[in-house]
Amino acid sequence: MAAALARAGMMPNARGRGAIFTLHHVRPKRTRPLQPSEHLEVTPDFLNDAIERLFAEGYEFIPLADIPSRLASPTKQPFAAFTLDDGYRNNAEYALPVFARHGVPFTVFVTRGFAERTHSLWWETLAELLGREREISFDFGHGAKITGLTSEALKFDAFDRFSRYVEETEEAIAVSNIDALARRHGIDPLKITADLTMDAQELRALAAHPLASLGAHTLSHRAVARLSLEEASDEMRQSADYVEALTGERPKAIAYPYGTRLAVSERDSMIARELGFSVAVTTQPGTLCEKYANRLTALPRISLNGYYQQPRYVSALASGIPFALGR
Incomplete structure (x- = not known):
């Protein structure tokens, strides 16, 4: 229009x-x-x-x-x-x-x-992590819980939840926790930074x-x-x-x-x-x-x-x- x-x-x-x-x-x-x-x-x-x-x-x-x-x-x-x-x-x-x-x-x-x-690009780290895993365990503030990632819709839902987590938590702590999660799954967040920027x-x-x-x-x-x-x-x-x-x-x-x-x-x-x-x-x-x-x-x-x-x-x-x- x-x-x-x-x-x-x-x-x-x-x-x-x-x-x-x-x-x-x-x-x-x-x-x-x-x-x-x-x-x-x-x-x-x-x-x-x-x-x-x-x-x-x-x-x-x-x-x-x-x-x-x-x-x-x-x-x-x-x-x-x-x-x-x-x-x-x-x-x-x-x-x-x-x-x-x-x-x-x-x-x-x-x-x-x-x-x-x-510093890492948390959104790029998450795209790599969520894209390749079928489930993850993460504590969003109320104890660790399993998040299923067996479909594209579930992966996008998880990304949205992590985005809200970054917005609602002290950002440096949130990003540090996401980086630690990625490393537990064999992903180096700073290598992603180096690859992209x-x-x-x-x-x-x-x-x-x-x-x-x-x-x-x-x-x-x-x-x-x-x-x-x-x-x-x-x-x-x-x-x-x-x-x-x-x-x-x-x-x-x-x-x-x-x-x-x-x-x-x-x-x-x-x-x-x-x-x-x-x-x-x-x-x-x-x-x-x-x-x-x-x-x-x-x-x-x-x-x-x-x-x-x-x-x-x-x-x-x-x-x-x-x-x-x-x-």
Whole structure:
């Protein structure tokens, strides 16, 4: 419906001045026993099609760091900025060639603990574990219980339960317990981190590309809203320190882990400003208008969803109509 309304010229103000797009994995489509995060994966072909569709609709592609000046300018041409979270190796292997083909700048947000191989990606660990086991025993807080995993539906139910566990328990403890469970089943969570994410050398090489920028994404990828003020500030600062050590330049942008309303608060937006970030992004959906010139450390982004890899969906989302209707 949104695409049809946009083609008909309805609700033109919903598009605002432009949009920031969120990506995670960019890689060819693959199959694995369990893919609970398939919505966070798009193919290089779809990324190419998305860029071509936005170009055809008159968008100018700008670096994320240019958004403050762009919102303050009278320029009417809509803009698009591309961002990629977590620092996956496929961002350099598959996404970079697409961006380079079209001359599109992009920002990769770096989680220091992933790059240094000190922290695990609990969602990837669980996908590996639940995908290959038929049952597990785990204590969610009321004693160890057996969870059956004999069907895809049961595996997805288990993944959802673990996700709630991470959200409802002190996150560092929850992730540590998941890592311990994985190790009992012969899975090394930090090897998964090393297999999937770029290390310092790879990040430094990526940052040397003229279209690429690195941003901060905290130390441990915990929801900053659930941390104390001191912890949240330290998480953001340590990530920025790491990027500066890699590139020689202090990052101007940060992405809050998870980025939802429960994962990032007004306090965290204030912390980001005080730490000197000129731009900070959430995953709360929306397009950008002039009002965000005063909310530069709480910007919305539009996720390119792996379940909807058609150019018409990019047009619909960029129109801003789905978010306007949702409000």
